[in-house]
Amino acid sequence: MDVFGNLASGFQTALSLQNIYLCFIGCLWGTMVGVLPGIGPLAGITLLIPATFGLDATGAIIMLAGIYYGAMYGGSTTSILMNVPGESASVVTCLDGYQMTLKGRGGAALFIAAWGSWIGGTLSIVGLMVLAPTLANFAMKFGPPEMFSVLLVAFILLGSLGSGSFFRTMPMVFLGLLIGTIGMDPLTGSLRFTHNVPDLYDGIGLLPVAMGAMGIGEILIATEESLLRAIHKVKFRELLPTRRELGDSWAPIFRGSAIGFVIGLLPGSAHILSSFVSYMAEKRLAKRPEEFGSGRIEGVAGPETANNAASGSAMIPFLSLGIPTGPAPAVMMIALLIHGISPGPLFISKHPDVFWGLIASMYIGNVMLIVLNLPLVGIFVSLLRIPFRILFPAILLICLVGTYSVNTSTFELGVLLSFGVLGYFIRKIKYDMAPLILAVIIGPTMELSLRQSLMRSDGSFSIFWESSITMTLIAVSILLLAWNVYRGLRPKASWEKALEEGK
Amino acid sequence: MTKDRAASLLFLLTGFYGFFFSVQLPMGRWNEPGPGVFPITLSILLLLSGAAWFIRGKRGAEEKTEGEKAGWRAIVRNFSTPMKIVGLTALLILAFNRLGYLVGASLYLFALLFWVSRYRLIFSIGIAVVIGIGSWYFFAKVLAVQLPTGLLSF
Numbered sequence: 001m002d003v004f005g006n007l008a009s010g011f012q013t014a015l016s017l018q019n020i021y022l023c024f025i026g027c028l029w030g031t032m033v034g035v036l037p038g039i040g041p042l043a044g045i046t047l048l049i050p051a052t053f054g055l056d057a058t059g060a061i062i063m064l065a066g067i068y069y070g071a072m073y074g075g076s077t078t079s080i081l082m083n084v085p086g087e088s089a090s091v092v093t094c095l096d097g098y099q100m101t102l103k104g105r106g107g108a109a110l111f112i113a114a115w116g117s118w119i120g121g122t123l124s125i126v127g128l129m130v131l132a133p134t135l136a137n138f139a140m141k142f143g144p145p146e147m148f149s150v151l152l153v154a155f156i157l158l159g160s161l162g163s164g165s166f167f168r169t170m171p172m173v174f175l176g177l178l179i180g181t182i183g184m185d186p187l188t189g190s191l192r193f194t195h196n197v198p199d200l201y202d203g204i205g206l207l208p209v210a211m212g213a214m215g216i217g218e219i220l221i222a223t224e225e226s227l228l229r230a231i232h233k234v235k236f237r238e239l240l241p242t243r244r245e246l247g248d249s250w251a252p253i254f255r256g257s258a259i260g261f262v263i264g265l266l267p268g269s270a271h272i273l274s275s276f277v278s279y280m281a282e283k284r285l286a287k288r289p290e291e292f293g294s295g296r297i298e299g300v301a302g303p304e305t306a307n308n309a310a311s312g313s314a315m316i317p318f319l320s321l322g323i324p325t326g327p328a329p330a331v332m333m334i335a336l337l338i339h340g341i342s343p344g345p346l347f348i349s350k351h352p353d354v355f356w357g358l359i360a361s362m363y364i365g366n367v368m369l370i371v372l373n374l375p376l377v378g379i380f381v382s383l384l385r386i387p388f389r390i391l392f393p394a395i396l397l398i399c400l401v402g403t404y405s406v407n408t409s410t411f412e413l414g415v416l417l418s419f420g421v422l423g424y425f426i427r428k429i430k431y432d433m434a435p436l437i438l439a440v441i442i443g444p445t446m447e448l449s450l451r452q453s454l455m456r457s458d459g460s461f462s463i464f465w466e467s468s469i470t471m472t473l474i475a476v477s478i479l480l481l482a483w484n485v486y487r488g489l490r491p492k493a494s495w496e497k498a499l500e501e502g503k
Numbered sequence: 504m505t506k507d508r509a510a511s512l513l514f515l516l517t518g519f520y521g522f523f524f525s526v527q528l529p530m531g532r533w534n535e536p537g538p539g540v541f542p543i544t545l546s547i548l549l550l551l552s553g554a555a556w557f558i559r560g561k562r563g564a565e566e567k568t569e570g571e572k573a574g575w576r577a578i579v580r581n582f583s584t585p586m587k588i589v590g591l592t593a594l595l596i597l598a599f600n601r602l603g604y605l606v607g608a609s610l611y612l613f614a615l616l617f618w619v620s621r622y623r624l625i626f627s628i629g630i631a632v633v634i635g636i637g638s639w640y641f642f643a644k645v646l647a648v649q650l651p652t653g654l655l656s657f
């Protein structure tokens with residue numbers, strides 16, 4: 001069946017009453033977590049995982065994906081109206097978005113942010129629809145050496161593009177990989193780091209690790225900060241941009257779509273990086289760059305489009321290779337694994353209903369989001385009036401129940417809390433937890449691929465030079481490593497410092 | 504203590520731990536790598552990273568101004584609220600099966616609202632009971648999640 005035939009059957013799946021409802025719930029919840037500072041898309045997704053247990057895999061992934069891209073829409077609202085990024089990808093939107101609000105053009109900024117998000121989101125779904133099956137077909141040729149090489153490149157890229165420097169990110173990757181080795185060795189059955197605790201024989205549960213490190217850790221940090229801010233109100237008639245604002249935002253929207261799509265394919269905090277890169281690109285291309293930061297529409301249009309485009313393309317490596325490039329796709333992968341589905345090269349051919357249903361639901365969800373985020377913006381902003389002092393106990397409770405419900409194990413609650421404390425500590429010392437989570441999830445596959453490759457080659461590392469795929473990937477890894485070492489040793493350029501500070 | 508040095512201690516501790524327990528695992532041969540090879544490699548990399556950051560952390564502390572040296576003070580600032588939350592959550596986990604969800608969750612919420620959020624007694628009790636019963640109904644009845652019954656029979 002061709003792409004359009006598959007898409008038509010996907011729409012048949014996505015347009016069932018239950019899936020439309022789940023898509024709506026996902027988008028609504030995503031917008032809410034995007035609006036609320038202190039709860040990112042990752043916490044939003046993990047909180048709703050228990051709600052997917054009674055659903056089929058298609059419904060579950062439709063709802064969880066809705067939260068992911070919905071949060072990108074919602075994050076801009078508080079950035080523009082309150083100068084508070086509801087979500088980390090919207091930090092850069094504060095610069096010009098809030099200035100527009102102070103000038104009485106907040107409504108137009110919201111409109112352009114939502115319009116750009118819709119275009120960026122939709123274009124990235126087209127890319128996802130075309131690229132993911134092609135990449136999956138290509139990945140069918142992958143054996144253990146190719147898989148190890150891909151993961152090696154992914155980890156070095158993660159180090160390069162993570163929110164810290166390469167030398168800060170890599171120890172987190174090593175730590176995550178080490179945690180991933182806990183449990184029974186899949187090849188020999190030896191027990192590693194289990195200390196005679198039966199609950200550890202199957203390894204550390206991925207959900208308590210992700211939910212603890214990102215969800216609980218995020219809440220512990222948020223309880224330290226005051227969340228009381230001034231809210232600017234926007235009237236419906238103020239939403240319409242002027243002809244000039246509309247004209248000025250077209251090019252940034254299309255550039256933002258391209259930038260976001262490409263960066264979304266790379267491992268790391270793609271949605272954050274894409275918005276920064278888009279902002280810098282717009283500033284460089286502007287005739288009067290000095291006006292950026294004082295309320296330029298291009299400074300809202302580009303970054304908001306880019307982070308939505310990145311959220312779509314970030315699904316490509318996760319669905320077609322089984323390699324999540326960020327924490328949010330990683331949690332969606334865990335959810336699919338709980339439903340007995342393993343994302344990877346065989347995923348699309350084995351579960352076309354899930355894949356094409358998800359694609360179709362993303363088109364529908366993007367339309368729902370533009371409706372939710374423009375006329376109903378006032379309702380979402382009023383959510384900020386709920387005191388965080390009441391919200392956080394409820395969120396903590398949901399995290400606990402969510403973890404407990406997977407295996408009805410209090411041991412996993414202990415793991416959740418331990419990783420919550422670790423996540424809190426890591427944030428306090430300004431390191432990034434995302435590489436650790438990704439490493440815990442991907443680590444076992446990486447180790448298995450390496451050992452299987454060496455067994456196949458009778459202990460010779462030359463197996464990594466035998467095929468053109470592995471040779472290219474290993475060469476890319478070496479070049480990236482060398483570049484990172486060089487970059488780490490030389491003094492930083494001003495734009496690199498600005499990017500790190502912004503992150 | 505600088506933040507980098509705090510991070511280096513984490514890497515060194517986990518590196519030592521990993522190394523100590525990895526050397527006790529079979530290493531195998533190159534053509535059949537054992538279960539100890541991957542963890543020991545990672546432990547060594549962690550030890551090297553920890554050592555590098557420990558040295559750099561010291562240099563960083565010497566180069567930084569007084570204001571920037573307050574890294575460790577920044578870590579412990581506002582530490583009490585997260586500590587209270589962690590303590591209460593640990594207590595709930597320990598007593599979860601004995602108390603059951605409904606009682607345990609309501610007590611947990613009450614303690615958080617009254618002690619951490621500093622709401623008034625009656626308000627805290629009211630909100631705790633409403634969220635406790637509401638969440639129990641949602642999870643146990645609507646989503647059919649298996650929750651411990653504990654003191655109560657449902």
